[in-house]
Amino acid sequence: MxxxxxxxxxxxxxxxxxxxxxxxxxxxxxxxxxxxxxxxxxxxxxxHAQASPKRFVWRNDIRSGDCTMFHGASWTLYSDGTAEFNGLVTSSDDNDAWLMWANLEDANKNRLGRLVSHSHWDDLTKFVKNLPDSSRQYPWSARATYDPSLYPRIKSMSLNSHC
Structure with a gap:
């Protein structure tokens, strides 16, 4: 047999x-x-082994308005079209919110698409973390999806942010 x-x-x-x-x-x-x-x-x-996850880590703090996302924030992409984010954010002002869009890029930094959050009806690619207290740092975890056929072409990521 x-x-x-x-x-x-x-x-x-x-x-x-x-x-x-x-x-x-x-x-x-x-x-x-x-x-x-x-x-x-x-x-x-x-x-049926899956491809190794791709992890993208931001080595520097990112600032937008009153908000800061600290270095070490990361997105991990899986070949099945799922992704996970982990980061730490704060604001110097109460009742703020960090808005983020995560761009998938090829080796030449051309945008292939964006991660999808499925949490905001007005923009499915927008990730939001509310920051009610300026004296605190907030851990932030998020999940996302993307077209898994893009996985082999994804070589980098970039973020657009707003506070």
Missing amino acids: TIFGHTVLFPRRPARPAPAAVSGRGRMSAIALGTVLALITVLGGTA
């Missing part, structure tokens, strides 16, 4: 006599099934 390009041989007879409750054929089927499932688990995991 061939599974994922590997030849698998099964013994024709059990090595020992089967217990009275299980026939030789039944035991053989159970062993064969267990072996096949084990091979599918091991080989199947490598046969």
